[in-house]
Amino acid sequence: MERAKENIESYYIEELHSIKEEIKTLKNEFSRFLQRVNQQHIEEILEEMRTSFMKPMVNYLCDDASERMHRQMVQDCKMRDFCGKNLIDLLQETAGLIGRRRVDSNAIKLYREKLEYIKKEAKNPNCSSCFSEAMDIFENQVKLMHSLQTYEEKEDVTKKTEISEIEPSRMASEICEPVANSQRLLILKELSGDSRTFSELSKLTGLRGGNLLFHLQKLLEAGMVLQRNERGDYIITRKGYSTLEGLSRIYSEIEQQ
Structure with a gap:
């Protein structure tokens, strides 16, 4: 009897583990789906602005x-x-x-x-x-x-892959410095899904007033974020999204090593 009980418990534990794995897989698939939808939304906004x-x-x-x-x-x-x-x-x-x-x-x-x-x-x-x-x-x-x-000139594509062509000071000021802050990365992450108002970004990031404005200004100056008008929503730019994608790829490659 005790043996049968243990077998039943083992069976349910395996089933529970299997269900958890399925939920995890579905969650990952849904996350990827949302990323594609969000990217499409961003591209539609940018295309409308571009046109x-x-x-x-x-x-x-x-x-x-x-x-x-x-x-x-x-x-x-x-x-x-x-x-x-x-x-x-x-x-x-x-x-x-x-x-x-x-x-x-x-x-x-x-x-x-x-x-x-x-x-x-x-x-x-x-x-x-x-x-x-x-x-x-x-x-x-x-x-x-x-x-x-x-x-892009075809020659420029080759130059992009050459480490010897990197300009450290320019890369530091235009890319590294603007995202070398967890709060600014959080802002970019939140904007990658949708446009946000100042008050929405404040709630999502926990930053208030001048503090949030300081970080937004850094991203605006770097060309990673745009504001639709003087008091309009903030949206991520192509440069901002590419930077975020690049950082994500770098992080994934490091994690796999």
């Missing part, structure tokens, strides 16, 4: 390209109208690339080749000033794509 911001920017760049070319092109050249139209059309086309989420390096290479070809075909000795202006406008557009992180 509303990009349209007037592209319009401005198109107008700026047209105005600069009309102003800088040689006045008494018989090819002025022909070249002007082709160059302005091309530069307005490249300005439109800035509105895209991602710009392929081959597209930039193709436009560079087009500009070089047009320059080569030009016969007037005064052409250099016109094409120099066009190339300057184009390269400024490319720099803007770099700043918006929508375009």
